Amino acid sequence: MKLMFYGAAREVTGSCHGVEVNGRKTLVDCGLQQGSENAFGQNFQFHPGEIDKVVLTHAHIDHSGRLPLLVKQGFKGKIYATEPTCRLLEIMLRDSAHIQELEAGWRNRKGRRSGDDTSGPLYTIADAEKVFPLLIPCHYNKIIDIDGGAKIRFADAGHLLGSSYVEMWLTEGSRTKKVVFSGDIGVPDHPMICDPTFIKEADYVVMESTYGNRKRSPSFDTVTELAKVIEMTLSKGGNVVCPAFAIGRTQDLLYYIREIKERNLAPSVPDFPVFLDSPLATAATKIYSREMLGYLDEEAADLISRGIQPLSFEGLRYIETSDESKQLNDDRTPKVIISSSGMCDAGRIRHHLKHNLWRQECAVVFTGFQAQGTLGRIIVDDLMPGVTLFGEEIAIRCRIFNFRSMSAHADMDGLLEWIGAFEDKPECVFVVHGEEEICKSFANQLIVRGHRAVAPKFTSIYDLLDNETVFEGRELKRRSELKQHGRRESAVYQRLMLAGTRLIEVITRNREGANKDLAKFADQIDALSNKWDR
Numbered sequence: 001m002k003l004m005f006y007g008a009a010r011e012v013t014g015s016c017h018g019v020e021v022n023g024r025k026t027l028v029d030c031g032l033q034q035g036s037e038n039a040f041g042q043n044f045q046f047h048p049g050e051i052d053k054v055v056l057t058h059a060h061i062d063h064s065g066r067l068p069l070l071v072k073q074g075f076k077g078k079i080y081a082t083e084p085t086c087r088l089l090e091i092m093l094r095d096s097a098h099i100q101e102l103e104a105g106w107r108n109r110k111g112r113r114s115g116d117d118t119s120g121p122l123y124t125i126a127d128a129e130k131v132f133p134l135l136i137p138c139h140y141n142k143i144i145d146i147d148g149g150a151k152i153r154f155a156d157a158g159h160l161l162g163s164s165y166v167e168m169w170l171t172e173g174s175r176t177k178k179v180v181f182s183g184d185i186g187v188p189d190h191p192m193i194c195d196p197t198f199i200k201e202a203d204y205v206v207m208e209s210t211y212g213n214r215k216r217s218p219s220f221d222t223v224t225e226l227a228k229v230i231e232m233t234l235s236k237g238g239n240v241v242c243p244a245f246a247i248g249r250t251q252d253l254l255y256y257i258r259e260i261k262e263r264n265l266a267p268s269v270p271d272f273p274v275f276l277d278s279p280l281a282t283a284a285t286k287i288y289s290r291e292m293l294g295y296l297d298e299e300a301a302d303l304i305s306r307g308i309q310p311l312s313f314e315g316l317r318y319i320e321t322s323d324e325s326k327q328l329n330d331d332r333t334p335k336v337i338i339s340s341s342g343m344c345d346a347g348r349i350r351h352h353l354k355h356n357l358w359r360q361e362c363a364v365v366f367t368g369f370q371a372q373g374t375l376g377r378i379i380v381d382d383l384m385p386g387v388t389l390f391g392e393e394i395a396i397r398c399r400i401f402n403f404r405s406m407s408a409h410a411d412m413d414g415l416l417e418w419i420g421a422f423e424d425k426p427e428c429v430f431v432v433h434g435e436e437e438i439c440k441s442f443a444n445q446l447i448v449r450g451h452r453a454v455a456p457k458f459t460s461i462y463d464l465l466d467n468e469t470v471f472e473g474r475e476l477k478r479r480s481e482l483k484q485h486g487r488r489e490s491a492v493y494q495r496l497m498l499a500g501t502r503l504i505e506v507i508t509r510n511r512e513g514a515n516k517d518l519a520k521f522a523d524q525i526d527a528l529s530n531k532w533d534r
């Protein structure tokens with residue numbers, strides 16, 4: 001019975017964990033790397049055909065975005081997720097595939113001109129559509145037997161519509177261990193979403209630590225501050241540009257803007273126009289409706305029962321085509337533009353940044369976490385005086401705001417409160433989904449509080465019955481470090497590394513084998529090593 005860390009180990013994106021029980025493997029989350037800093041890129045550290053089933057904590061792309069690749073490479077099992085997660089995934093994965101196709105086309109046009117080989121997209125829309133028939137929609141708080149000695153239960157994580165913690169019971173012979181996967185831990189009082197729940201028991205916990213070193217300012221009133229930025233900017237003739245995750249942050253912004261208009265909090269520009277320039281966000285917004293009533297919080301349910309659409313207001317326009325999107329930049333009427341992607345590494349937001357970053361009278365408002373290596377992180381951390389967009393140098397002269405209060409991730413106190421709710425301390429807490437230093441420092445915070453905690457390395461393997469690490473895992477190499485040394489890992493080398501990871505897993509599976517067999521296996525590996533150690 002083992003736990004494997006295939007992603008988001010000492011980094012924020014690419015969540016992907018594995019459990020093995022009775023020789024069958026289940027993945028928990030299958031997220032896309034964003035920011036592309038991990039030199040292993042989007043490659044899986046296992047053979048997708050070996051995976052029996054997948055359980056998803058929520059629909060965000062850093063937890064779900066490699067599902068089409070998994071299916072393309074041979075996965076055929078079931079994918080368990082809550083009902084809203086399944087609904088959101090259908091639009092989310094199609095959109096992600098569309099971006100992959102666009103980017104591959106762009107890369108290939110550029111590659112052909114420079115004489116480089118061309119390469120296909122990571123996956124296509126047709127690949128994404130093969131995921132949907134595998135989805136099994138589930139309800140919160142019901143124990144589901146997923147076969148092979150594993151049972152699961154989803155609990156509300158208060159992070160996104162349908163987001164969940166996964167409680168997993170694994171049974172081998174007469175022994176059962178319970179592992180809880182936190183996914184992303186939400187915050188109380190978030191618009192439309194119920195407050196995060198607490199879990200009381202687990203043998204092991206795999207928990208996120210995105211904001212494991214930060215505390216939110218309790219006095220920050222998001223609605224008032226957002227109203228101030230809108231009024232100040234629009235009254236000077238500028239635009240407010242909001243890069244926002246199409247699912248989650250976009251709906252939060254719409255919810256707050258409806259309130260700003262209803263309470264007339266920007267009185268000098270009361271009828272300000274708002275453009276939602278993301279067909280994906282528009283499709284997602286439609287899902288946050290009456291049919292999701294069972295998953296929305298009391299306040300949202302109350303608005304709906306009074307006939308008020310929580311995400312709709314006078315002056316809101318939806319942009320569909322990319323021509324309409326480009327025309328927005330020719331129209332000088334001051335406006336609010338909400339567009340994705342939230343970390344600015346793809347999508348229409350990049351056009352809006354190109355046309356607004358250099359204008360002093362404009363403002364850019366960030367509302368979510370910006371991963372290392374993304375354009376959003378470069379802007380928000382003020383790392384450069386300008387950025388290159390579509391081959392053009394663009395100066396950063398507008399005002400930049402970072403509304404951390406809008407994050408749907410628990411801060412340090414929230415994370416400590418969540419883990420503190422376990423009545424008995426788990427045998428071990430694995431801290432993941434945070435930048436390397438944050439994973440380590442948050443694990444230390446837990447140790448100080450009497451927990452046994454580690455920040456597992458990428459590809460590490462833990463034996464859940466023996467409660468010990470059986471493979472330490474690898475140091476994460478970053479692309480920028482490899483580039484500094486003038487090297488790039490080739491696809492064939494990555495294949496060799498994958499074969500190495502598989503060998504380690506095969507070794508751990510033979511742990512109980514006869515001494516004679518183990519000796520023979522060791523001799524064969526030694527012979528192979530002697531041959532290649534040159």
Ligand SMILES: [Zn+2]
Pocket residue numbers: 058060159160184
């Ligand atoms: Zn998330």
